[in-house]
Amino acid sequence: MKIRVPSNVADAFDHFDKIWHTMTQDSINLMLMSFPSVRTEDPNALVLKEYANKYPTRYIRALADGYVRELDLHEEVSKLINEWIDTPYVEDKKQDIKMFADKITNHIKENL
Numbered sequence: 855m856k857i858r859v860p861s862n863v864a865d866a867f868d869h870f871d872k873i874w875h876t877m878t879q880d881s882i883n884l885m886l887m888s889f890p891s892v893r894t895e896d897p898n899a900l901v902l903k904e905y906a907n908k909y910p911t912r913y914i915r916a917l918a919d920g921y922v923r924e925l926d927l928h929e930e931v932s933k934l935i936n937e938w939i940d941t942p943y944v945e946d947k948k949q950d951i952k953m954f955a956d957k958i959t960n961h962i963k964e965n966l
Contacts, residue, residue: 857916863905864923866898867916883917925965934958 859867867886874882889899890906890913906913934957943950 856920856922857912858924859905859912859916859921860924861926862901863916864921866901866905867921869898870902886917887914927962930961930965931958934961 870882870886874885877885886902889903890910892899892903894900894903902913934954938954938957944953
């Protein structure tokens with residue numbers, strides 16, 4: 855099962871996958887496993903180093919099983935609210951509020 859990681863960690867993993875695209879996955883994983891113990895100034899490496907040192911098991915599991923970006927629930931709900939505010943009522947106000955609640959509930963169920 856893939857491990858949920860914060861967006862900045864997913865971005866850092868993606869960065870190294872992209873720049874090391876010619877390497878085998880085993881070689882990439884070996885390089886990523888060294889980050890917690892090496893000195894670096896690279897901002898992406900620093901993100902992974904900090905995450906690996908704080909959550910070593912999750913870091914190793916993300917390497918072994920893969921990862922998905924964590925859902926930022928606050929950001930997702932904010933987007934849905936803005937979309938709802940900017941859209942005229944489809945039905946009456948009461949029905950539209952129910953439809954909006956259904957939309958938020960479904961979105962959360964699909965992404966959690």
